[in-house]
Amino acid sequence: MSSDVQLASVYTEEQKEIRIGVRRRSAGSYVLDASLLVLSFLMLSPFLWIISTSLRLPKDSFSLPPAIFPTDFNFNNYAEVFNRVPFADFIGNSLKISLLIVVGHIFISSMAAFAFSRISFPGRNLIFIIFLAGLMIPGQVTIIPQFILISRLGLIDTHWALILPALINPLGIFMIRQMMMTISSTYDEAAYMDGASRMWVFLKVILPMVFPAIAVTSVMTFIANWNDFFRPLIFLNTFEKMTLPLGMTVLTGTFGSGNLSAILAGVTLSLVVPLLFYIFGQKYLVEGITAGGLKL
Incomplete structure (x- = not known):
């Protein structure tokens, strides 16, 4: 008891x-x-x-003290964005350029990463380190030789002037290559023993395993080119061919005298597409970035 x-x-x-x-x-x-x-x-x-x-009235944009929430909801600011500039064309141009860059960049970067991680050839690691050294060169340094090359190709004031130079990015190759390095070589050996070709191994075995790194690289590449202002300013001259960041400068008006509410309405609309891409790829960010630093 x-x-x-x-x-x-x-x-x-x-x-x-x-x-x-x-x-x-x-x-x-x-x-x-x-x-x-x-x-x-x-x-x-x-x-x-x-x-x-x-959503404020233009006169309320500079009121003191500033109000956190608008007292009168004015949706005409969003209509003014489309009335003052061809906003839909700007979105279409940016979407076309960004998507083509993402597709081409992933295609080239994944094949380069496969070569650097799964194929043994003399000087592979040295070439890869030299290739990564390109990350230390600012884009402003290479813009002059790019402009000379693009002008000689007759691509000035075309979207290809923005697409072609952006297809190769050492950072994307690095991230995909690092995740490929974490995959055991037994997968390749088993596929080769079954008679698979190198391209089949790349497309059917390795590529599906590195989808997180591809998703992260795609999101980063898309957002970087969607928000790019510098290169379109250099290469594009025609108003109808301008991208969204460049075309939205028209909303600021002469000497910045434009309607601030309309400007921020355009900024709000420009955030929708990158936000959707981020929501789609955010679950792969931690996994892809973590895997990218496991093995060098």
Whole structure:
């Protein structure tokens, strides 16, 4: 009987310790959630201000003290964006250029990564290191030889002037190659023993395994070219061929005298497509970036 009482007391003490631990973990989780909520609000506050200002009346954009939320919702600012500039054409141009760059870049980068990770040839690692050295060269340094080459090819004021130089990016090759290095060579050997060709191994065996790295590279490449302002400013002259970042400068008006609410309405609309791409690829970001640093 005494042993039962002792067991009951021990069981009761364990229950108390578990309850105290649960309470402590719950309190800590509440503090963590509150901290993350505050940080999320601070990070999202610029976007909230952009959306809020895009819905204000133009006269309320510079009111003091500034209001967080608009008092009168004015959706005419979004209509003004399409009335003042061919906004749909700008979106189409940016979407066309960015998607073609992503497709070509993934095709070239994945094949180069396969060569650097799965094919043994003399000087492979040295060539790869020299290739990565291109990451240290700013794009502004190479813009003059690019312009000379593009002009001699007769591609000035065409979208190909933006697409062709952007197809090769050492960062994309590096990320895909690093994930391929984590794949065991037994997959290749088994496929070769079954009579598979090198291209079949690349397309059917290795490429599906590195989809997270491809997704991350695709998102990064798309957003970088979607937001690019410098190269379209150099290569494009015709108003109808301009990309979204370049064409939206018309909304600012002469000496920046444009309607701020309409400008931020255009900015809000320009965020929709990159946001969709990010939502599609965000679950692969951590996996792809982590795998990219496992083996060099």
